[in-house]
Amino acid sequence: MSNKVILVEGATEYIYIPEFYRKIFSKSIDESGIHVISMSGIKYKNYVEIAKQISKKMLVITDNDGNQNRIDNIYTSNKQFEENSQKIFIKCDEDINKFTFEVSFYKENEKNLMDFKKDSKVTLKYKEKYLDSKALAYMLKNKTESAIEICNDIELSDKIIVPNYIKEGLEWLEK
Numbered sequence: 782m783s784n785k786v787i788l789v790e791g792a793t794e795y796i797y798i799p800e801f802y803r804k805i806f807s808k809s810i811d812e813s814g815i816h817v818i819s820m821s822g823i824k825y826k827n828y829v830e831i832a833k834q835i836s837k838k839m840l841v842i843t844d845n846d847g848n849q850n851r852i853d854n855i856y857t858s859n860k861q862f863e864e865n866s867q868k869i870f871i872k873c874d875e876d877i878n879k880f881t882f883e884v885s886f887y888k889e890n891e892k893n894l895m896d897f898k899k900d901s902k903v904t905l906k907y908k909e910k911y912l913d914s915k916a917l918a919y920m921l922k923n924k925t926e927s928a929i930e931i932c933n934d935i936e937l938s939d940k941i942i943v944p945n946y947i948k949e950g951l952e953w954l955e956k
């Protein structure tokens with residue numbers, strides 16, 4: 782079993798994390814002995830309790846869900862983990878407008894994704910909001926498919942910029 786674990790919310794992040802890791806460290810996540818686990822929507826707090834007991838280094842990548850209290854609680858939890866010498870770190874985008882991974886990823890890569898799905902028939906409405914980009918609309922409505930498409934497009938995936946909060950988390954995990 783790995784000494785380091787990354788928990789992600791779902792399939793989309795599970796697909797991207799190895800690619801992001803390779804971009805940052807020029808080696809595979811497997812070479813580094815890191816295991817990625819998709820929580821499939823299950824709350825990460827259960828996993829955190831397990832991590833405290835087995836003393837594995839664990840990074841949790843989660844969404845802020847557009848909730849400032851969630852961002853603040855994550856900050857507080859991280860301070861407690863550090864004070865208690867627990868090897869657990871939770872990261873989410875601190876910008877409340879980047880409420881989900883796809884929005885953070887799109888905003889970081891807007892220029893690179895300008896032409897992605899521009900001819901798609903996808904509508905710009907997403908959960909009572911109107912978006913300004915077909916690429917973002919497609920990514921939010923087709924999360925796993927868009928991740929696979931982007932990662933499999935060598936030209937596009939080479940240009941991709943890792944969202945800062947994920948980069949910070951991965952760098953912490955590598956220390």
